[in-house]
Amino acid sequence: MSEFYNDIYEDVDDLLEDFGRPVTINGILIEKVLVNDEGQGADENRQDVNVRVKSFIFKDIYFRRAKSGEEVEIDGDEWVVTKTESKHGFIIMQVFREMS
Numbered sequence: 001m002s003e004f005y006n007d008i009y010e011d012v013d014d015l016l017e018d019f020g021r022p023v024t025i026n027g028i029l030i031e032k033v034l035v036n037d038e039g040q041g042a043d044e045n046r047q048d049v050n051v052r053v054k055s056f057i058f059k060d061i062y063f064r065r066a067k068s069g070e071e072v073e074i075d076g077d078e079w080v081v082t083k084t085e086s087k088h089g090f091i092i093m094q095v096f097r098e099m100s
Contacts, residue, residue, distance in 0.1 A: 025074050033058040050099040060091040
């Protein structure tokens, strides 16, 4: 891996340390998670349906990588995984849930 990517993932590690918060995913407490609440809006594929979208970044030692379409429980609420990837020791997971 190039030095550039090493620096980026060291920065992510620092961000987790400084800004990560505890999140429970499927009953597993993950102490340091970066959470991006991407907001709420209309579902592109369904009329009159609003969805809320969030993204999470955490070290992949804590959690099996969820598959797209899989339901997960996050802090007691049900969400559906839209995409997930594992890169350089981190899991990046985007989820949504219907709001109306």
